[in-house]
Amino acid sequence: MVSKFEKLKADVIGMYARNRQQGHAAWAKTDYDFVCPSAVTYPFQWFWDSCFHAVALTHFDIERAKSELRGLVANVHEDGLLSHVTFWQRERYEEMLSTYAIAYRSPYLSDCIQPPVIAEVTEMVVERGGGVAFAREMVPALCRYYDFLDRTRDPDRDGLIAILQADESGLDHSPKYDAYRGMKNGADPAEHDAMWHRAADAYKAVGRVPEKMFALDVFVVEEVLVNAIYAESLGALGRLCKLVGDEVGAAEYKRRAMKTTDALVQKCFDPDAGLFYDLAGLKEAPQRVSTVSCLIPLVLTELPGSVVDRVARHIEDPKGYAAKYPVPSVAISEPTYSAGAIFKLVWRGPTWINTNWYVARGLRRHGLTNLAAKVEASSVALVEKGEYREYYNPETGEGYGAPDFSWSALALDLAHAGGL
Numbered sequence: 001m002v003s004k005f006e007k008l009k010a011d012v013i014g015m016y017a018r019n020r021q022q023g024h025a026a027w028a029k030t031d032y033d034f035v036c037p038s039a040v041t042y043p044f045q046w047f048w049d050s051c052f053h054a055v056a057l058t059h060f061d062i063e064r065a066k067s068e069l070r071g072l073v074a075n076v077h078e079d080g081l082l083s084h085v086t087f088w089q090r091e092r093y094e095e096m097l098s099t100y101a102i103a104y105r106s107p108y109l110s111d112c113i114q115p116p117v118i119a120e121v122t123e124m125v126v127e128r129g130g131g132v133a134f135a136r137e138m139v140p141a142l143c144r145y146y147d148f149l150d151r152t153r154d155p156d157r158d159g160l161i162a163i164l165q166a167d168e169s170g171l172d173h174s175p176k177y178d179a180y181r182g183m184k185n186g187a188d189p190a191e192h193d194a195m196w197h198r199a200a201d202a203y204k205a206v207g208r209v210p211e212k213m214f215a216l217d218v219f220v221v222e223e224v225l226v227n228a229i230y231a232e233s234l235g236a237l238g239r240l241c242k243l244v245g246d247e248v249g250a251a252e253y254k255r256r257a258m259k260t261t262d263a264l265v266q267k268c269f270d271p272d273a274g275l276f277y278d279l280a281g282l283k284e285a286p287q288r289v290s291t292v293s294c295l296i297p298l299v300l301t302e303l304p305g306s307v308v309d310r311v312a313r314h315i316e317d318p319k320g321y322a323a324k325y326p327v328p329s330v331a332i333s334e335p336t337y338s339a340g341a342i343f344k345l346v347w348r349g350p351t352w353i354n355t356n357w358y359v360a361r362g363l364r365r366h367g368l369t370n371l372a373a374k375v376e377a378s379s380v381a382l383v384e385k386g387e388y389r390e391y392y393n394p395e396t397g398e399g400y401g402a403p404d405f406s407w408s409a410l411a412l413d414l415a416h417a418g419g420l
């Protein structure tokens, strides 16, 4: 009998052939070869998407897993930024670009971050056959990038980095930002556009200089998913440094990983709720909205056992995240929770495979195998029909958003982890 893993693998190979983008970029004087998130709606290279694609690629083409990550570091900026979108072949899609809300550094590179997943995934690629030579190749750009985040995104030096726009968290329209942004109706796309412009226009006026953007205090959020991923990746970068013989780097990134983990526990964890909350504004006001990001620190191995138990309880709670197809992006009991799609607004309730990937891995790391297996099986069930959609209804499993959505192929990694 063909395992679920083998069946999914065949599907993903087909989808990754359809979404593969290859060519020569004259502007960068280099060839590119990457998987785009969806050929229909997102033909460019997105940062955290490509990291997830690299994970899926480790199961059938390690060379392409490498080229996916090489594409991300190929245009590292002078200050260390890795752009959240690289518009390798933008000339072909000028019309589509007019519908995007993006802040640019150059016509080909955005001036935003996304959750900094890359060191963690580089380590995975190295371990799954990429080899030490690949670590050696990647480490210099990775160090520049994580140093950039430390230097420019943590002005209060508490170990938590801040995002300056909601979409820097990758969770663009999450209801957890509604109150902080003073929104009247979080289900109104026009209000989201207005909010994006409120910050972007103010940043433009001060030349997008990080210190000045922070001083404006229009959108400064020490966001939990970003920081959990940051801590996880700093730990991975420390190990990569060690692997390539850089003992100083190894100690330094390990220290930073611990500092961020401690800050998440000390400053973001709410012991009454048993959830990790974002801190908003220069005053660091906790945003008490239960969304999937509150659970993502589970991935951190160093998390105290008592904290793990409190957080994991929400995943089994029917009022929390125990939907038929977990894990919804917003807790079921939140007034803003919507199982269905609301226009093109994202992260307001539906289940996503990438956050499931984090939650399931976290649960496994802490020995909560049964619960991890549930999340793995449900993720596999969602894509099993061959529909790799952007997100899914947590109650019915119906798929929404972009078709042929590449990061939903993380279900393949989840099938592997669960022995499915």
Ligand code: GLC
Pocket: 037, 042, 046, 048, 049, 169, 170, 171, 172, 346
């Ligand atoms: C949406 C998502 C973002 C993702 C992008 C490309 O904007 O919110 O996280 O990176 O699409 O898939």
